[in-house]
Amino acid sequence: MTGQRRIKRATLCRLVLLVGIVGALEILCLDGAIDRLTMPPPHRIVLDMARMLVRGSLDSAIAKTLTNAAIACGLAIVIGIAAAILLHRARPLRRMLDPLFATYYAIPVFAFYPMLIILFGLGDTPQVFIGFMLGVVAVIVNTLNGLDRVPRVLLKTARVNRMDPFETAWRVTLPSAAPYILTGAKLAVAYSLIGIIGAEFILSNGGMGYEISFAYTNFDNATMYPLILLILAVSIAINMALARWEKALMARRGLR
Template sequence: MAIILVFLEAGPRSGLVDSFTLPPLSAILARASQLLVEPTFWYRYLGPSLLAILLAFALAAVGGIIIGLILWRFAPIRRIFDPWLSIYYAIPTFALYPLLVVVAGIGLVPVILLGALLGIVSVITSTLDGLDSIPRITIKLARSLQLSTLDHVLKILMPSIVNQVVVGLRLALSFSIIGVMASEFILSTYGLGYFISYAYDHFSVNDMYAGIVIVLFFALGVNFLFGLLLRRRGKRV
């Protein structure tokens, strides 16, 4: 990593790499710092992207857990959906965008839905894996206590599968970021993905790389937080 960082700085300055195609790393970081203190950048580009990612992740997380619980509870329904879950990521999700536009209109909603659709399956599968790993004796004990359905889920099932669900949520967040950024890059007129696309089309190289760096640091930051959560959870267990 140190060698790569040195090359990104020294390569353009020494002429080894065309400085127009790839500016020095220090210039990119300086431009990213400037963008992060500009209110317009937050209002039109970064803010909408963060909101879309947050809502897409929330939909994927809540919907994935609920759907996973339903599929686990009703075996016939699970047998129907299992093949689709296996091939889901081979389906071009962005092909659904015209349908989403017809249903939800043009704007933030289709971007959020695409991000959620991209992330939800990882939560469903991790929830199912966790539920399948619960010992049968635990399920029998829960039934013998005659708990309500809500208490059964919140006090028995969810605490038993939290480790697996957190792993699925980590993947869902990554997929939500990818889905939102890609949607904005191709289909939107605002957001950080659109900012990078616009900078690329208009040869604003510094802005383009600065946007990419902001996305990179954001993705690394949230993945670090999830990794920290997993480590703390492991120590408690």
């Protein structure tokens, strides 16, 4: 009960903080402290987003970005989990790659975009690859953390039952490491969206990133801010769903 109260209190604090920030922005915008050219009031952004979704004027751009982000995130999760399983068994290779994982996000991934265009052309593939590159290491690192914490008794049980490596991973190690894998998946969602939208900013003729960049250049706040809000809403919704799944897994094990 104490744990549930803490969770409810933390949720309430987050809601109060969010309402406070939005309320402060609303007051500052309506009062003129923040001029309309810089940012419209939050209620106007919500209305503009609803109007944009009802009209369907940017449906193709939204679908393009979310589809590419889903592909990049899916690839990052699948390949990241598979790579983590292999690295967990190949200790020398893991020790060799650990410094790369520790400094990976200091590498400017977008610097590889011109090379990716040469390799894959001007289609969606370079954007998906950027999103994948940003998301996959988060999945690998978190999955490795989970695999390192699998109780030894479970591994001994798998050996006693003569499970092969694939069956051990499928039935024992991955279910035990599931909360850590879900943490990696949540990060992969955010990083994949960042990668896709950032790539669309750099060089693209479509997608939400392109539309935000175009709207920014033309001072079109009625398009730019609603698109930013939509990206935030999608990312938060997916992460909340994964967090609920993670909470259910932890509760099933009696950890919460």
